[in-house]
Amino acid sequence: MRILHLGKYYAPQRGGIERHTQALAEACVQAGDRVAALVHQPPGRWRTSRETIGGVEVRRAGCIAAPVYTPVSPAFPFELARALRQFKPDLLHLHLPNPSCFAALAMPAARRLPWIVHWHADVPPDAPDWRLRLGYRFYRPFEQALLARAAIVVATSQPYVDASPALVRWHSKVRVVPLGIEAAPVAAPQTQRWPATAGMRLLAVGRLGRYKGFDVLIRALATTADARLLLVGDGECAQELRDLARRCGVEARVAFAGDVDDATLEGAYAAADAFVLPSLDRGEAFGLVLLEAMRAGLPVVASAIAGSGVGFVVVDGESGLLVQPGDADALAAALARLQDPSLRARLGNSGRVRWSERFTLERCVRSMRALYAAAASGGETPSAG
Numbered sequence: 001m002r003i004l005h006l007g008k009y010y011a012p013q014r015g016g017i018e019r020h021t022q023a024l025a026e027a028c029v030q031a032g033d034r035v036a037a038l039v040h041q042p043p044g045r046w047r048t049s050r051e052t053i054g055g056v057e058v059r060r061a062g063c064i065a066a067p068v069y070t071p072v073s074p075a076f077p078f079e080l081a082r083a084l085r086q087f088k089p090d091l092l093h094l095h096l097p098n099p100s101c102f103a104a105l106a107m108p109a110a111r112r113l114p115w116i117v118h119w120h121a122d123v124p125p126d127a128p129d130w131r132l133r134l135g136y137r138f139y140r141p142f143e144q145a146l147l148a149r150a151a152i153v154v155a156t157s158q159p160y161v162d163a164s165p166a167l168v169r170w171h172s173k174v175r176v177v178p179l180g181i182e183a184a185p186v187a188a189p190q191t192q193r194w195p196a197t198a199g200m201r202l203l204a205v206g207r208l209g210r211y212k213g214f215d216v217l218i219r220a221l222a223t224t225a226d227a228r229l230l231l232v233g234d235g236e237c238a239q240e241l242r243d244l245a246r247r248c249g250v251e252a253r254v255a256f257a258g259d260v261d262d263a264t265l266e267g268a269y270a271a272a273d274a275f276v277l278p279s280l281d282r283g284e285a286f287g288l289v290l291l292e293a294m295r296a297g298l299p300v301v302a303s304a305i306a307g308s309g310v311g312f313v314v315v316d317g318e319s320g321l322l323v324q325p326g327d328a329d330a331l332a333a334a335l336a337r338l339q340d341p342s343l344r345a346r347l348g349n350s351g352r353v354r355w356s357e358r359f360t361l362e363r364c365v366r367s368m369r370a371l372y373a374a375a376a377s378g379g380e381t382p383s384a385g
Contacts, residue, residue, distance in 0.1 A: 001372055003028060004089035005037040006080070006101050008071055010058050013042060014259065015207070016288040017095055017120050020179050022054070027182075027365040029055035033372075036087045038079055040071040040100070048075055059083055061100075068131045070099060077103035084109045090376050091116065094146065097123050102142040105149070114375040117150040119174075121285040122164050128210075140166070151375040154368070156286045156309055163282065163307025175371060178312075180364030181291045181355075185266055194271075195253050199226035200339060203272035203298070205265065205289045206279075208235030213278035213303065213325065215244055220278075220331035222248040227335055229276075230268060232257045269296035274338050277302040277310070280325045284308055291359050294319060294351035299344045301334045313359070319351035 003025075009015065011022045025035045036057040041049065046062040061079040064072045080103050083089075091114045094101045104110040123136045123143070143166060147153060153174045155161045161174055194201045202221075206212045214231060218241060221229055231241070231254060238256065245254045260268070269275075275293035277284070277300065286309040293300050294313075300320030302310050314320040321337065323330040338344055 001028075001376060002034045002088060002090045003036075003093055003372060004083060004087055004091075005035070005039075005093045005095065006098070006104070007037060007039045007095040008098050008100075009042070010037050010039040010060070011053055016179075016286070020288060021095060022056070023180075023182065023361055024365060024368060025056045026054035027361060028369065031365070031369065033369075034087075036083060036089070038076070038083050040066075040073050040076065043071065046075075048079055057087065068129060068135065070135070073100055076100040077106075080104065080110070081107060089113060091151075091372060093118060093372075094150075095120060096143070096146070097121060097139075099139060099142070101146060105142065105145055111149070114151040114378070115146075115149055116152050116154060116371060116375055117146055118154045119160075119164070119167065120156065122166055122282060124282065125165070144169075151378075152371050154371065157312040159307060159312050160282070160285055160309050177364060177367045177371070178309075178359055179286055179288055179291065180359045180361040181288070181295060182361040184269075184295055185263065193255065194230050195228045195255050197228050197253050199228050199253070200335075201271065201273045202227055202229045202276055202335070203232070203268055203274070203293070204229060204276045204278070205232045205268075205292075206277070208233050208237045208241060210237060211280050211283035212237075213280040214241055216280070216326055216328050216331060217276055217278045218244050218248055218250060218254065219328035220335060221250045221253060223329070223332045224335045226339065228253045228255075230255050230257055230272070232260055232265060232268060234258050265292075266296075269293060269298065272296075272298055274299045274301065274335075274344060276300075276331075276335070278325075278331060279303050279305060279308075279310070281305060282308050284310060286310070287313055290314060290320075291355055294355040294359070297348040297352045299338055299347035300351060301331065301338065314351075315354065318347070319354045320347055 009018050028035050038059045040063040041060045043063050043066040049060045061073045061076040093116045095118045147170045245251045275298040290313045303325040304322035316322040321334040323334050
């Protein structure tokens with residue numbers, strides 16, 4: 001098949017959606033499909049580019065800016081028309097949220113194709129940022145039009161589907177395909193160092209944004225003896241988090257690694273004692289980093305976010321510990337429990353088994369290709385991944 005993905009960004013830009021899109025696209029190439037991706041340049045790069053990565057033809061439309069995580073790209077509709085004409089896809093795979101995908105609604109060449117809408121996350125209508133709340137009033141009609149036009153809507157977990165107000169009308173066409181990751185690559189020698197203090201080595205990975213809850217983790221660390229943290233990632237809250245670590249008296253026990261390459265990150269997973277994902281709300285729709293930690297055999301402490309896929313990925317007391325979002329005391333208590341090496345080993349081993357049985361890339365790709373075939377043929381779609 002000839003599959004055209006429409007997304008926000010692509011490698012080397014990092015993020016859960018971007019990493020999943022790349023892994024899925026390259027796996028489909030290896031299975032014999034022709035795959036292209038139309039995405040955006042990083043904000044501030046106006047020129048369109050084209051390159052091949054892992055057998056995938058990657059087209060990047062120029063991007064003026066990205067206010068509130070939303071790429072502004074006047075070139076995107078023109079590049080979509082060009083990709084439809086030159087690549088001649090059999091179907092479109094649209095990754096939402098992404099307002100640039102709305103261009104497909106106005107193009108007869110796009111409307112003649114079957115669409116798969118990949119629902120990675122809601123745009124929360126009650127978001128703390130007023131710009132998101134206002135923008136969603138204009139975004140929602142187009143979002144619903146895309147869902148109405150889709151042959152299949154793919155979601156990553158049933159709890160997220162059940163809690164999504166945007167998907168209420170479309171449950172009959174939703175198919176759940178959990179994200180998956182491949183076997184771990186060879187880890188690089190450990191070059192990212194935990195602080196040179198004693199104690200359990202905690203690892204946290206993600207964009208340093210507000211919904212990730214890393215401020216809660218730093219406050220929890222202040223009341224957790226014998227623990228040190230390596231925080232991998234960058235973002236708008238980086239300086240705030242550094243200042244908080246200093247005010248909480250844990251500056252010597254927190255290392256800010258910034259962005260690192262994949263091999264170095266894998267080395268950090270291999271050297272850690274436990275992994276923490278303290279996200280605050282359903283902006284954490286699934287948590288691909290949870291799979292990376294489970295694959296590495298790490299015990300996980302994560303937030304029990306209502307309506308999120310986190311509790312679907314991590315089984316409380318079996319493959320990790322779940323705590324109330326935003327509760328630094330509860331998080332500190334869970335970290336204290338993990339001082340027990342036998343508990344860490346039990347949770348970590350169970351998590352690795354759960355990943356291998358439920359969340360491999362092979363399983364995900366097999367389900368997605370079955371949906372591609374069903375959408376292209378107009379036949380009955382498989383029920384779930």
